[in-house]
Amino acid sequence: MPPGRLRRLLAATTVAALAGATALVAAGQDPGPRRPAAPPRVQVYLTTTTDPGGRTVGKGLERQRPLTFRPGPGGGITVDPSRTYQTFRGGGASFTDTAAWLLGSSRTLDDATREATLRALFDRRHGIGLSFLRNPMGASDLARYGYTYDDLPAGRTDPDLRHFSVGHDLADILPLTARARALNPALTVMASPWTAPAWMKDNGSLDQGRLRARYHGTYARYFVKYLQAYRAHGVPVAYVSAQNEPTCCAGLPSMRWTGAGLARFTRDALLPALRGAGLRTKVLALDWNWDRYARFGAPVVGDPAIRGHPNFGGVAWHGYAGDVAEQSRVHDRHPRLAAFGTENSGGAWVADQHREDLRDLIAATRNWSSSWVKWSLAVDQNGGPHHGGCATCTGLVTVHRGDAAHGSVDRTVEYYTMGHLTKFVRPGARRIASTTSAEVPDVAWRNPDGSTAVIAYNATDTPRRTVLTWHGHHAVYRLPARASVTFVWPARGAAARTGR
CATH class of the missing domain: 2.60.40.1180 (Golgi alpha-mannosidase II)
Structure with a gap:
């Protein structure tokens, strides 16, 4: 047979065979055994x-x-x-004033070391891909000093917030957060205040005291201005809480609340202010331990007007005291309410940091947490700088400052325990x-x-x-x-x- 005719005959046979197999599949018949895909x-x-x-x-x-x-x-x-x-929303830590200053304007790190550290933290390919930041909204105990975004001399007030400024954050926190978002575009940002400006409080101090009722609306606008300023600098904030750890703790920036007061402020001031400003930021209740839910979380969550508001986002949990199963009990009562793990600090008091981190991570997420967030991203080798509060907290990295290893950065065990989650579980995972x-x-x-x-x-x-x-x-x-x-x-x- 001539070669050309043989090629035409083979081609026609192949087409006929394929057509026949297609017809069998269309008719619901199996054309024959197939090799199963190899398991991954x-x-x-x-x-x-x-x-x-x-x-x-x-x-x-x-x-x-x-x-x-x-x-x-x-x-x-x-x-x-x-x-x-x-659904998983992310894992990470906080650009406290301490962490941001150490990584930024303290000039402890050279540019190459800073960039390598940020990549190790936020880039999933070359690092662990942190995907959630919970930044203090003003000073916390892990700050060099107390501050808010509208501080005034004693005796002066600013009800129109004419002196409001996020200038403090422009040095380190905002540019570093923006860089983190560039390294991981899936990064979620949350903000939590430790205190209102002193002039809004009944004791005139950043330490303890209560927000005066006449300033509820002003303080809600303070939130709005903060969120608008961050958005203008390229950092949209997805979540806020009304207060970090209500009533805790004397000796550092802090503010006292009752559960009823938090519900009233959230319902009548904060949620309407966010809605009125066209902001999609959602408010999370509690932002404290499992054993404080009944006192400070339930009055907020139990209010149908709050729970049904489009700017209400769920409950934020800290992992220091109580029973993690409280998250599941709240979920069972309110199945559509999201849970977020927003603070779990490492520290010298922890008997076995590796074990505690993994047990906390697994327990929190098996009890409905959509996030798992540590505390400060960084501290120095002495656990500072700090402004009252925790002198023995540890971070995901340690920045050496003023010692024999000055200018270098160590990755702590918390970097790796967090990486078990964030490097391999993407936001949007179920x-x-x-x-x-x-x-x-x-x-x-x-x-x-x-x-x-x-x-x-x-x-x-x-x-x-x-x-x-x-x-x-x-x-x-x-x-x-x-x-x-x-x-x-x-x-x-x-x-x-x-x-x-």
Whole structure:
């Protein structure tokens, strides 16, 4: 047969075969066996510490040999993506005045070190991809001094807020927050005030005292001006709370409230002011511990006028006292109410920082938290500078200032524990069901691209055979004692993609 005729005959045969297979599929018939897609490989990222306090990092998010899913269920951590829970909004920390000054205008760091540190914090490819900032709205205890955005000499007032200015933040906090947003466009920003200006308060001081009733409307406009100023500088603020830790604490910028007073201010002043200014920023209630919800959160959340307002966003929780299950109890009463973990500081008082971080992270998110946020992004080697309050808090990074390592930056264990979440779980991810145990607690997420991330911690003093079960397949990993791990694998049929 001539070669040209043979080629035409083979081509016609191939077309006919394809047409026949297409017709069988259209008729609902299987044209024959197909090779099943190979199960995805599991990437493994491990963190270990080498001291009893869980602070000296041995392996920090170190990539391990990948695992292979094999046919058959294996028990252990069984992941069920058909059951979904809350949406992830982000994880991160705070540009306190302390952190921003250390990274910025203190001139402790050269430009290259500063940029490398910001990339390590906010860039997901080259760092851990922090995706949530909760910045103090004025001074906190981790500041060099007390300040607000409308400070006046004693005896003077400014009801029209003519002296309002965010000038303090233009030196460090605003430009660094804007740079963080450039490195991670998915970054969410929240703001929380520790105090109103002293002239609005009944004691004329930034320390304690109550907001005078006649200044409720003025203080709400103060929020509006802050949000408008930040937006004008390229930093939209998605959430605010009315007060960080109401009534806490003497000796630092702070302000006293009752639950009824917070509800009245939120309902009658703050929410209408935001709505009237055309701002989409949402107010979060409480912004304190689980054991303070009944006193300071319930009066706000229990008001239908607040709960139904378009500028109300949910409840902010701190992880220092009480029972984390309070988040689930509130969720059960108000299923449409979002929960946010907004402060969990590391510090010298913590017996095992690695263990506490992973237990807090997993417990908070398994109890509906949409975010998990530490406290200050940075402190120096002495835990400062600070203005009253916490002298032993730690940050995600330590900036050395005035010591033998001056100008260098250390990544603490908190950098890595946060990275187990933020490097691999994207904003918009949904928490999915997974079995858990006291020995190896875990939490599972499905990312917007269909990939799965499971964070687990071996709470025991011996290595544990850890089994992942997913869609009728299983993979086995030997998790070292008192170590944390994130397992990541792509959607079926997708190429493997990791944070690196």
